Amino acid sequence: MSLKQLGQSRQMNPNQNTSDVDNYTIAKRLIRESIPPRWKIYVLSLILMAGVATFTAALAWSTKLIVNEVFVAGSLTKAWSVAALVVGVSAALSLCQYGNDVIAKVLNRSISSMYQRKLFNALIDKDLSFFAAGHPASTMQQVFISGRMGASVVVKLCNNMLTDVLTLIGLVTVMVWQDPVMSLTAVVMFPLIFFLITTLSKRIKAIAKSEATLLGKVHSVGVEAFQGIKTVKSYQLEPGTKGRFSDAVQALEDRILNIARITAATMPFMQMLGGLVLGLYVLYASWQTVANGKTPGEFTAFISAFLLAYQPAERVSKGLVDIQNAIVLSDIMFKMMEVPVKLKATGTTTLEGRPASLDFDNVSFNYEGRIPALNNVSFHLDAGQNVAIVGRSGAGKTTLIDLVQRFYDPTHGAVKIGGEDLRSLSHDALRNSTALISQEVFLFEGTIRENILDGRRDATEEEIMEVVREAQLAEVIAEMPMGLDTQVGANGNALSGGQKQRVGIARALLKDAKIIIFDEATSALDGESEREILGRVVESNPDKTLLFVSHRPAILQWVDKVMLMDGGHLMAMDSHENLMATNPIYRSLFNLEAEEGPENGSEAADGTIG
Numbered sequence: 041m042s043l044k045q046l047g048q049s050r051q052m053n054p055n056q057n058t059s060d061v062d063n064y065t066i067a068k069r070l071i072r073e074s075i076p077p078r079w080k081i082y083v084l085s086l087i088l089m090a091g092v093a094t095f096t097a098a099l100a101w102s103t104k105l106i107v108n109e110v111f112v113a114g115s116l117t118k119a120w121s122v123a124a125l126v127v128g129v130s131a132a133l134s135l136c137q138y139g140n141d142v143i144a145k146v147l148n149r150s151i152s153s154m155y156q157r158k159l160f161n162a163l164i165d166k167d168l169s170f171f172a173a174g175h176p177a178s179t180m181q182q183v184f185i186s187g188r189m190g191a192s193v194v195v196k197l198c199n200n201m202l203t204d205v206l207t208l209i210g211l212v213t214v215m216v217w218q219d220p221v222m223s224l225t226a227v228v229m230f231p232l233i234f235f236l237i238t239t240l241s242k243r244i245k246a247i248a249k250s251e252a253t254l255l256g257k258v259h260s261v262g263v264e265a266f267q268g269i270k271t272v273k274s275y276q277l278e279p280g281t282k283g284r285f286s287d288a289v290q291a292l293e294d295r296i297l298n299i300a301r302i303t304a305a306t307m308p309f310m311q312m313l314g315g316l317v318l319g320l321y322v323l324y325a326s327w328q329t330v331a332n333g334k335t336p337g338e339f340t341a342f343i344s345a346f347l348l349a350y351q352p353a354e355r356v357s358k359g360l361v362d363i364q365n366a367i368v369l370s371d372i373m374f375k376m377m378e379v380p381v382k383l384k385a386t387g388t389t390t391l392e393g394r395p396a397s398l399d400f401d402n403v404s405f406n407y408e409g410r411i412p413a414l415n416n417v418s419f420h421l422d423a424g425q426n427v428a429i430v431g432r433s434g435a436g437k438t439t440l441i442d443l444v445q446r447f448y449d450p451t452h453g454a455v456k457i458g459g460e461d462l463r464s465l466s467h468d469a470l471r472n473s474t475a476l477i478s479q480e481v482f483l484f485e486g487t488i489r490e491n492i493l494d495g496r497r498d499a500t501e502e503e504i505m506e507v508v509r510e511a512q513l514a515e516v517i518a519e520m521p522m523g524l525d526t527q528v529g530a531n532g533n534a535l536s537g538g539q540k541q542r543v544g545i546a547r548a549l550l551k552d553a554k555i556i557i558f559d560e561a562t563s564a565l566d567g568e569s570e571r572e573i574l575g576r577v578v579e580s581n582p583d584k585t586l587l588f589v590s591h592r593p594a595i596l597q598w599v600d601k602v603m604l605m606d607g608g609h610l611m612a613m614d615s616h617e618n619l620m621a622t623n624p625i626y627r628s629l630f631n632l633e634a635e636e637g638p639e640n641g642s643e644a645a646d647g648t649i650g
């Protein structure tokens with residue numbers, strides 16, 4: 041399942057059946073994963089929760105003493121001890137409440153971080169196809185929100201609501217103790233509350249899924265606009281961009297208001313029930329006083345307990361409705377974590393001592409639901425051969441190099457490095473077998489040195505300096521205030537396009553992979569730098585196989601052969617001269633580009649290959 045499919049399954053219509061979310065199973069899983077590792081702090085929390093419940097009940101009960109002993113009996117000495125008792129109980133209650141609140145926040149933060157890490161780690165390991173359709177901002181939003189929601193379910197159920205339930209038990213005990221008959225009237229409230237909660241929960245569950253998608257949409261529209269700010273300004277796309285963002289925010293606002301309206305419906309309902317029971321009690325109490333001589337203290341204690349019970353009861357009922365949203369989002373989080381990884385490198389074969397040869401044996405590949413992007417492609421490259429891969433746009437060049445790196449597995453056939461099928465390689469062998477330098481070099485925030493070291497963490501200073509020289513980075517670094525330790529900024533934005541490509545080349549060379557893939561890797565360099573860098577790279581890596589996907593004819597002087605791709609087929613693999621002499625597609629591709637060349641600048645004389 042891809043991110044897009046997950047997203048689509050989230051865009052539910054409010055009337056859709058939501059039975060795929062089993063509240064109990066999800067809540068149980070969240071609790072099982074969160075509480076045992078934090079059992080010490082949770083035991084402390086349980087003690088404090090019991091304290092809150094006991095002292096609240098004691099406070100309600102103490103009103104009986106206040107009325108009977110102080111006001112009715114008028115005893116001054118009793119007044120001192122009752123006052124001391126009330127102050128003591130209140131102080132203990134406050135302390136327990138404070139401690140419990142702090143613990144709830146600590147639990148919340150720690151569980152939230154745990155799920156954010158878990159989901160992020162699970163996503164990083166997913167296949168490339170998982171990310172193909174989803175926007176990164178929306179995925180990141182899911183990571184952030186899902187973690188918080190998972191924590192919210194656990195803390196609400198195991199702390200907030202449990203505290204309220206324990207408090208209710210304490211207060212109901214006081215009520216039953218004071219007046220068992222009247223307490224029974226409160227029992228009639230339960231089926232009504234249950235009915236309300238289940239009805240509202242079902243409605244929340246149905247709309248909560250689409251809230252997650254809408255939130256992701258707001259983020260992806262916003263981040264996309266900022267990432268493409270130059271395009272937005274240059275094409276005057278501001279009005280459309282503002283409109284799209286405004287629509288996304290409006291849709292989210294409508295959905296949140298919908299949820300808020302449903303959640304808030306519990307409050308007036310509870311208030312009405314509370315008022316009803318209180319009215320009944322006033323009638324009953326006046327009859328009891330006249331007919332059976334009950335003391336005012338007993339009534340006061342009952343009413344105090346009833347009134348004190350009102351808030352926790354309201355919170356529990358509202359919490360049960362609220363929690364639906366969090367449970368739905370937690371379910372999405374678990375489903376994202378569990379999307380199977382098809383391309384796990386579970387093999388054990390290493391490539392040590394093996395040559396850097398590359399074979400495609402009858403390889404076909406098609407993206408899900410699309411026509412084949414590669415059709416029965418077969419070739420063999422000996423170690424040390426350098427090849428340019430050319431072809432019209434959409435010919436299958438990128439797909440081919442993606443398969444060399446096992447970003448995808450072939451639908452048919454096999455890709456082999458050093459004679460070994462990539463599917464049989466161990467994780468390390470697979471990742472170390474290839475190094476990619478792409479047109480859009482991605483640099484992580486940090487220093488130039490740190491980015492180069494991403495190629496191989498244990499490289500020595502000497503090895504770093506060697507690749508720095510090879511990638512012609514030395515003169516760039518010499519001009520920087522902090523040299524190799526200069527910060528590159530977010531996504532390397534503090535460097536020019538050409539400088540970024542040099543850092544990318546140095547990083548790839550440090551990796552010491554058997555196959556190095558240059559995917560338009562020198563497009564931002566001037567002709568002279570390109571020639572010098574490629575000259576050095578080719579010269580110092582005679583045993584490696586270099587693959588160049590490039591539109592630049594300058595590449596031709598470094599390659600032994602050219603691979604011509606068209607419509608997913610490998611049309612021919614030969615020298616540039618032979619292809620020009622024998623292959624009309626290649627010739628037309630080459631000549632067409634050469635004709636277009638003069639308007640495009642200095643490369644016109646050589647022409648450009650597609």
Ligand SMILES: Nc1ncnc2c1ncn2[C@@H]1O[C@H](COP(=O)(O)OP(=O)(O)OP(=O)(O)O)[C@@H](O)[C@H]1O
Binds near residue numbers: 172408413432
């Ligand atoms: N992630 C994807 N999902 C679905 N189809 C894809 C995907 N990536 C590429 N394709 C399709 O596969 C075919 C080959 O695309 P590929 O990117 O390999 O071509 P290319 O030769 O590298 O093109 P270009 O020179 O324009 O980059 C195209 O028809 C393309 O639409």
